[in-house]
Amino acid sequence: MTSAAEPTTGPATTRRREHEWTDPMVLAAAAAGLDGLEYLRRIVDGRLPGAPVASLVGFRAVSAEHGRVAFAFEPGEHQYNPIGSVHGGVYATLLDSACGCAVHSTLPAGTGYTSLDLSVRFLRRITVDTGTVTCTGHVVQAGRRTALARAELTDAEGRLLGEATSSCLILPGG
Template identity: 90%
Template sequence: MTTETPAGTPATAAPARRREHEWADPVALAAAASGLDGLEYLRRIVDGRLPGAPIASLVGFRAVSAEHGRVAFAFEPGEHQYNPIGSVHGGVYATLLDSACGCAVHSTLPAGTGYTSLDLSVRFLRRITVDTGTVTCTGHVVHAGRRTALARAELTDAGGRLLGEATSNCLILPG
């Protein structure tokens, strides 16, 4: 079946695809965070005692490990994340990298202390497609001060090739 685009150029119509999304109550998840130190909170997400953040289920990544100052997420690329040129959109890279940087910082914080990203500098090195396979995003703290922390994150494929990286400064928010 052929349809006409607004510019009058023929385009082949493909069958529509559908994706459903479910998430846990983010207010309840945030309340759970207030009574736990950052590392314990993240470990509970990793082992399934707490649900992941709604953004994780929307984008399609999951926490797979948490240590003091270091976290990792796994990501399965899908065509629903594609940009118009047939690869995963840069906003997905940025979301994963920002999450890894922020959670790495969070893993170092005591109960009742929060953080927020001050900036995010992302570098795209290779394209990601469904053929890339599982992507790992690992974040680690480079420097932790009393008021700010610097974190770095890397996106790698199963062969260890670097796909993208980012750095982020986070503001520490005492309770």
């Protein structure tokens, strides 16, 4: 008779994390009247709150320029997969956000976008020991109807942790 292996690290301990966010319709209303770059700059400098997903996942906008954005991310164990590192969905969320916001930074007021695809590559594991991670996105090619963006996740020493490309559909009129 065989049995499942017992955990070797001792008994499991429960942890708790609370989450607060701002009404996303406040952000949506602000987006309608601002060009993409001004909108993102207001999030960076705190005049507008970040997106609810940013507070949920644990990242924040730190810079916005025309065609380029950056986020800072502090990995935590609440983002771990069952094998003890940050879940790939967290990588994908950061990379998708950076690609999309890079495109958004190029759009005039009243114009929206949506991701058409996202291709992610996981290159190194992220743990709490990784420290602050930076996710930078930039527009590779922008057209009237679509845009192509690329994003990279790097650690404090500049090592590439993951990367992605994304095509975005431009939505005139929001």
